[in-house]
Structures are given as C-alpha cells and as structure tokens.
Amino acid sequence: MNRYQVGDIVKMKKTHPCGGDLWEIMRTGVDIRIKCTTCKRVLLLPRPKFEKSLKAIIEQNNTSSCQ
Numbered sequence: 860m861n862r863y864q865v866g867d868i869v870k871m872k873k874t875h876p877c878g879g880d881l882w883e884i885m886r887t888g889v890d891i892r893i894k895c896t897t898c899k900r901v902l903l904l905p906r907p908k909f910e911k912s913l914k915a916i917i918e919q920n921n922t923s924s925c926q
C-alpha cells in the first residue's frame with residue numbers, strides 16, 4: 860500500500876506527453892490532483908485510477924499538514 864500526501868513527488872506508470880513522469884500531488888480526496896513537474900500541467904484523477912497508475916513515491920513531504 861502506498862501512503863501519499865499533498866506535496867509528495869510521485870512517479871506514474873504513464874509518461875506525460877511532454878516527456879515528464881514525475882508529478883507533484885496537489886490535492887487528495889475522492890479525486891487526486893497532480894501537477895506535472897516538467898510542464899506544470901495539472902491533472903485530476905479519480906483515486907482508484909491514480910493508485911493504479913502510481914509507480915513509486917519519489918519524495919515524501921515530511922511537513923505535517925495542519926492548516
């Protein structure tokens with residue numbers, strides 16, 4: 860099981876048309892909002908689809924999220 864949170868950099872199985880495969884998680888919930896770190900384009904994926912295409916968590920955001 861993968862534990863991911865806002866701010867994490869993740870690698871997806873599918874490469875973005877721009878050539879980048881690293882994404883930053885911007886929002887979690889029913890849908891996961893991720894931003895391509897290469898071209899800065901934002902994608903909104905349903906959680907099951909996101910988890911299916913998630914390959915690896917590259918960088919964990921350690922700052923505790925209390926806002």
Ligand SMILES: [Zn+2]
Nearest residue numbers: 875877895898
């Ligand atoms: Zn891109």
